[in-house]
Amino acid sequence: MTTLQRLSTLQAGQSAIVQALHVDTGFQYRLHALGFRIGKKLELIRIAPFNGPLQLRIGNTEVMLRKHDADQIEILV
Amino acid sequence: MKRIALIGMPNAGKSTLFNRMSGANAKVANWPGVTVDLLTAKLLLAGEMTELVDLPGIYDLHGFSDDEQIVRHFLCNNTIDLVLIVANASQVDRQLSLALQLRSLGLPAVLLLNMSDEAKNLGITINTEQLSQQLGYPTALISAKYGQGYSDAYRLIETSLQNSSPTPAQTLEQNFAVDQEMENELETIVRNSVDLPTQISHPLTEKLDKVMLHPILGLPLFFVIMYMVFQTIYTLGAPLQDLVAWLLEGFRDLILVPLLSSLPALLSDFLINGVFDGIATVASFVPVIILFFLMMAVVEDSGYLSRAAFLMDALMTRMGLDGRSFVMLLMGFGCNVPALMGTRTMRSRGLRLLTMLVIPFSLCSARLQVFVFMATALFAPSQAPLVLFSLYIMSFVTVIITALLFKGRFNSQEPFALELPPYRFPTSRQMFLRGWHEISHFLHRATKFITIGVVLVWILTNMPYGVEPASSASWSGWIGDVMSPILSPAGINPELTVALIFGFVAKEIVIGALAVIYGLEGTALMQGIAQQIDWVQAYSFMLFTLIYTPCLSTIATLRAEAKSAWFTTLALVWPMTLAWSISAGFYQMARYLGY
Numbered sequence: 064m065t066t067l068q069r070l071s072t073l074q075a076g077q078s079a080i081v082q083a084l085h086v087d088t089g090f091q092y093r094l095h096a097l098g099f100r101i102g103k104k105l106e107l108i109r110i111a112p113f114n115g116p117l118q119l120r121i122g123n124t125e126v127m128l129r130k131h132d133a134d135q136i137e138i139l140v
Numbered sequence: 141m142k143r144i145a146l147i148g149m150p151n152a153g154k155s156t157l158f159n160r161m162s163g164a165n166a167k168v169a170n171w172p173g174v175t176v177d178l179l180t181a182k183l184l185l186a187g188e189m190t191e192l193v194d195l196p197g198i199y200d201l202h203g204f205s206d207d208e209q210i211v212r213h214f215l216c217n218n219t220i221d222l223v224l225i226v227a228n229a230s231q232v233d234r235q236l237s238l239a240l241q242l243r244s245l246g247l248p249a250v251l252l253l254n255m256s257d258e259a260k261n262l263g264i265t266i267n268t269e270q271l272s273q274q275l276g277y278p279t280a281l282i283s284a285k286y287g288q289g290y291s292d293a294y295r296l297i298e299t300s301l302q303n304s305s306p307t308p309a310q311t312l313e314q315n316f317a318v319d320q321e322m323e324n325e326l327e328t329i330v331r332n333s334v335d336l337p338t339q340i341s342h343p344l345t346e347k348l349d350k351v352m353l354h355p356i357l358g359l360p361l362f363f364v365i366m367y368m369v370f371q372t373i374y375t376l377g378a379p380l381q382d383l384v385a386w387l388l389e390g391f392r393d394l395i396l397v398p399l400l401s402s403l404p405a406l407l408s409d410f411l412i413n414g415v416f417d418g419i420a421t422v423a424s425f426v427p428v429i430i431l432f433f434l435m436m437a438v439v440e441d442s443g444y445l446s447r448a449a450f451l452m453d454a455l456m457t458r459m460g461l462d463g464r465s466f467v468m469l470l471m472g473f474g475c476n477v478p479a480l481m482g483t484r485t486m487r488s489r490g491l492r493l494l495t496m497l498v499i500p501f502s503l504c505s506a507r508l509q510v511f512v513f514m515a516t517a518l519f520a521p522s523q524a525p526l527v528l529f530s531l532y533i534m535s536f537v538t539v540i541i542t543a544l545l546f547k548g549r550f551n552s553q554e555p556f557a558l559e560l561p562p563y564r565f566p567t568s569r570q571m572f573l574r575g576w577h578e579i580s581h582f583l584h585r586a587t588k589f590i591t592i593g594v595v596l597v598w599i600l601t602n603m604p605y606g607v608e609p610a611s612s613a614s615w616s617g618w619i620g621d622v623m624s625p626i627l628s629p630a631g632i633n634p635e636l637t638v639a640l641i642f643g644f645v646a647k648e649i650v651i652g653a654l655a656v657i658y659g660l661e662g663t664a665l666m667q668g669i670a671q672q673i674d675w676v677q678a679y680s681f682m683l684f685t686l687i688y689t690p691c692l693s694t695i696a697t698l699r700a701e702a703k704s705a706w707f708t709t710l711a712l713v714w715p716m717t718l719a720w721s722i723s724a725g726f727y728q729m730a731r732y733l734g735y
Contacts, residue, residue, distance in 0.1 A: 087555075089205075089487060093557060095200070098234040112355045113454035116450060122234060126559055
């Protein structure tokens with residue numbers, strides 16, 4: 064079953080498809096350049112201690128993203 | 141002269157390539173339209189002198205960070221014959237976007253796919269012919285780190301350079317528009333010319349990350365690693381420093397003193413006890429500095445710094461900072477100046493200013509010299525590394541105090557994403573180049589600041605003519621007496637006060653100044669100081685040195701980067717206040733407890 068949800072709700076080890084980026088233009092450029100594009104598959108590797116950032120793999124790139132910012136990204140699990 | 145601009149995303153190995161091409165004879169230079177200095181090197185290509193300019197690493201030509209604007213302004217204001225695009229071959233599927241953006245601007249370019257060795261190990265095959273045809277840019281696979289693929293790359297660069305006609309800078313501005321079709325084209329090119337395995341993995345990186353980024357062990361492990369780095373520097377560096385000091389002392393007593401004995405007493409005293417002692421004491425720390433930067437090169441190039449950002453981000457957020465601020469603080473352990481410049485990647489002004497306010501508390505390598513010297517002079521060999529480590533802890537404590545106090549004034553909600561590159565180990569060549577760079581940097585500072593500094597200190601301690609050096613009748617004695625009501629509550633005596641005043645220019649001068657003030661050098665200087673002050677005074681002096689202000693270059697950089705007079709004033713006044721409060725607080729407390 065597939066459901067639409069926020070990236071911040073993903074569990075470590077889970078994979079998902081990027082659906083939408085609800086961020087300002089500047090940050091959108093950065094995310095695009097790092098490989099966050101609609102339809103791309105990403106995987107959540109782990110979450111840092113003390114409610115810290117997420118470690119994600121998208122393509123051949125590993126990226127850290129804060130929970131707060133991950134909240135702005137919609138994914139399909 | 142033709143001009144080549146080097147452009148690439150961060151972590152694409154751009155600087156490694158630049159170092160290799162320039163053979164480490166790079167210079168910083170100013171450019172029209174750009175407010176910052178860029179690294180430049182001249183080299184012979186296709187029989188013609190060509191200028192190679194290293195632009196900051198950027199993700200996007202259209203982005204809003206300072207670095208991205210610098211590149212944009214550079215391209216719009218300078219004539220460029222050829223752009224060298226450096227991309228990470230194993231991430232070509234996304235890094236190609238920069239090449240497409242440059243093409244849409246109509247710039248002549250050559251694409252160099254770097255880290256071909258890594259891509260090959262991951263099972264990525266790239267059809268460069270196909271890629272080059274579709275992209276319209278000559279393309280070559282290279283490994284800047286191991287020096288592979290260079291003859292091909294040079295051939296492409298030379299041919300392109302001969303055929304290219306420079307793009308007039310003005311037309312570029314009109315071409316800076318986002319191409320909506322670029323995204324689709326990127327996918328087509330990659331699909332046709334790159335064979336990407338469906339599941340790419342870096343097994344070693346994954347295994348290492350399991351331990352290094354462990355939810356519970358990660359942070360303690362980070363501190364253990366940092367402690368081991370500094371312990372190694374001290375254990376290896378202290379004997380080396382003794383050796384150099386011993387050699388310089390021998391040179392002074394056996395060669396310099398007999399050689400200058402025929403000169404008038406005042407002049408030979410000036411040359412030996414002023415210039416030579418001052419510079420020699422500073423020079424004896426060169427091995428410690430080289431060791432320090434070799435270790436830093438390993439940590440920086442390994443990819444561990446961005447892991448540190450990942451681990452610390454949650455804590456830094458509570459202080460109004462973020463993971464990048466933490467990485468800049470660690471970079472500041474080397475030198476505060478590049479760390480301050482590194483904040484350009486931050487878009488939010490509040491976050492950037494707060495980070496710039498805390499970076500000067502980062503215990504830089506120049507201050508490390510003072511601390512190694514004082515710790516060796518006043519503490520037992522078993523205690524000295526702990527004293528050093530405690531100062532690193534204090535460095536963090538002052539950062540935390542400052543950030544918590546000022547975070548309300550410098551508010552920010554900037555989103556940020558940081559790449560975590562796979563772990564890499566630098567080659568011995570990279571480490572050698574880094575060490576060489578630091579020595580030349582040191583010699584540069586030595587000729588400029590340190591010599592002038594020690595000469596001035598000598599004049600202050602020996603004038604007016606005929607007084608006993610550094611006595612209360614001399615000029616330095618007078619300055620020490622005037623300042624004594626302020627600094628004696630912190631246990632800092634008149635001699636140390638004069639050293640602190642000169643340390644304002646550069647911390648390297650502090651020990652040079654002490655050598656001149658006490659008229660001693662090397663081991664004799666350490667013993668001389670140990671006889672005059674006790675460990676409580678020495679520690680208070682070290683605390684003051686750590687906190688009060690890094691150096692004139694740091695202040696100048698702060699001013700240039702922040703472009704604000706009131707912020708520069710704050711960045712001067714606040715650390716002074718904090719330095720005095722902590723030193724005096726420590727000194728009075730220690731004395732009250734009976735030490």
